[in-house]
Amino acid sequence: MAEDEGIITEILAGTHALIDLDAYTANIQALRAAAPHAELMAVVKADAYGHGAVYCGHAAVAAGCAWLGVARISEGLLLRSNGISAPVLVLGPPNLAEITRALDANLTLAVGSRSVLDAVLGVAAGRSSPARVHIKVDTGMHRYGFEPHEVCDLFARLQSHAGIAVDGVFTHFARADERDLSLTDRQVAVFSDVVASLEAAGLLPRWVHQANSAGILIGRTVGSNLVRSGIATYGLDPSDELPAGPYFTPIMTVRAPVGRRFTLPRGEGVAYGWTYVAPETEEDAVVAIGYADGLPRQLANRGWFSANGERAPIHGRVCMDQTIIGAPPGLAEGDLVTVFGPEREAMSLNDIAAIAGTNSYEIATRLMARVPRIYLQCGTPVAWEQPLLGKRGYCRS
Ligand SMILES: *Cc1c(COP(=O)(O)O)cnc(C)c1O
Secondary structure (H helix, E strand, O other): OOOOOHHHHHHHOOEEEEEEEEHHHHHHHHHHOOOOEEEEEEEEEHHHHHOOOHHHHHHHHHHHEEEEOOHHHHHHHHHHHHOOOOEEEEEOOOOOOOHHHHHHOOOOEEEEOOOHHHHHHHOOOOOOOEEEEEEEEOOOOOOHHHHHHHHHHHHHHHHHHOEEEEEEEEEOOOOOOOOOOOHHHHHHHHHHHHHHHHHHHHOOOOOEEEEOHHHHHOOOOOOOEEEEOOOOOOOOOOOOOOOOOOOOOOOEEEEEEEEEEEEEOOOOEOOHHHEEOOOOOOEEEEOOOOHEEEEHHHHHHOEEEEEEOOEEOOOOOOOOOOEEEEEEOOOOOOEEEEEEEOOOOOOOOHHHHHHOOOOHHHHHHOOOOOOOOEEOHHHHHEEEEEEHEHHHOOOOO
């Protein structure tokens, strides 16, 4: 107990992320309500888009998600070694050298190319239980997946194969987050033809899925019994053309302490390059967060933090580990400012993405391992994680 309290106090005094598990659960409920006929796979790849895969994974399962999705086998192994026994699908092309490890850990593999299929069949031959796989179909993303016309034959061939158990068939949308849904509807039609022929041949597997967050939000889930969501579970927008909407709240807030408050005389600049020069003598503050924590350099002279409830503009360049802001009255050394989060006067991840000319996915996943995390339920810390140190734990209540 004392140790837990000590670590929480330490983390909260420095640069840290707060993850609101109640908001995460509410976002998951909103997605499930949007596709009530389907189970939900919470996609927790890339360390849950920078939110922490272990505790988000546990929370997603507790919120009723039937599946978790990851991109790499190692990400699935992390979930297993932290006590998550729910079905896990490795969505991307796997490292062929790790397939035995994946099967030992009861991970399900997405098979979407000849080489991956051959590797899985090769490994599966010597095993007592079959390798569980979902077959990926390329309906227009033109990334990973078999051609639609290959799929029926493939299923027929695999049916007689003792080493492999085909548990699912799926595809992925390329442009479901855009206003123009013509490609998405073409993909839906191609995939539903594949599904219909599998059904006619008596080869339809247990799980059929196509929609990502965008696909769920626009209702392209008919004919599926599983949907996959990452970005919307974290309360972030799939794109600026498709905001997640009013039922979704961002679950992460990043805060950092003021390391120095100082007077900047008129005509003096701050930080590398003096890209900001004080028009009048003013008060500035140094905040302990920089681009090495994941903050894009494009925020220089354009972004802002929330300090003492006020919008405090970023002055000059974002440095590797520090950023300077105009200091509102009363902001003292040691005080925390909000770098981003669902808080009045703070930037959102979507604001940051817009300024940096990218999407919320990239900004969220850039959050670096040296930013520790506190997980909150009912506003109270329930777990903590220091990724850089490889440490995490639940708080005893
Ligand atoms: C990452 C990923 C998802 C999740 O996408 P979101 O847009 O974050 O919902 C779903 N399916 C596949 C195959 C993915 O790679």
